[in-house]
Amino acid sequence: MNAQSAIRPAAVDIARFEDFVDAVGGILASPRDEGEILERAGHLLARLVREDDWLPPAYAVPDPDRYRQYLLHRDPAGRFSVVSFVWGPGQSTPVHDHRVWGLVGVLRGAELVESFVRDEEGAIRPQGPMRVLDTGEVEAFSPAVGDIHRVANAYDARVSVSIHVYGADIGTVNRATYDRSGREKPFVSGYADLPALIA
Helix, strand or coil: CCHHHHCCCCCCCCHHHHHHHHHHHHHHCCCCCHHHHHHHHHHHHHHHHCCCCCCCHHHHCCCCCCCEEEEEEECCCCCCEEEEEEECCCCECCCECCCCCEEEEEEECEEEEEEEEECCCCCEEECCCCEEEECCCEEEEECCCECCEEEEECCCCCCEEEEEEECCCHHHCCEEEECCCCCEEEECCCCCCCCCCCC
């Protein structure tokens, strides 16, 4: 199987994604603590990524040079956003933060996730071993429990795709990458040049 065929489901049913967005919006319609949001939305995301029949091929096209982030939905009230991350073979992020709560669910392939914390001197150091997030698995993060990490495609010869849910319009959030000394480099991620899958 080549990388291009690995990212094309046989049929596309975006109604499944529309139902997911409606359900996440329903969770956020009432005041809830962050832990409850992550737990309930995490269950919804796990259900979504168990089925690979809803993501249109245009939102799963890799870039030869770096990972891509496609906007799938931006909540009109700014409460959350959903994106597809498309990882070409061997691609990875720098060490970075999010500054909002988030969820990652792997739709295709697998990811390597390495978490980091600041030590007493302010330097960045790994926190625990590197983890493999396989197809169908979901992981949560937030500034309250730790949101500094580095992510990579677990495969050197195939594309991986993950679905991310964030507690803001992540393409507009002021964030930072980090070097090992802990020095921050500000960035705003933006999105790949496609309209949102659903408004």
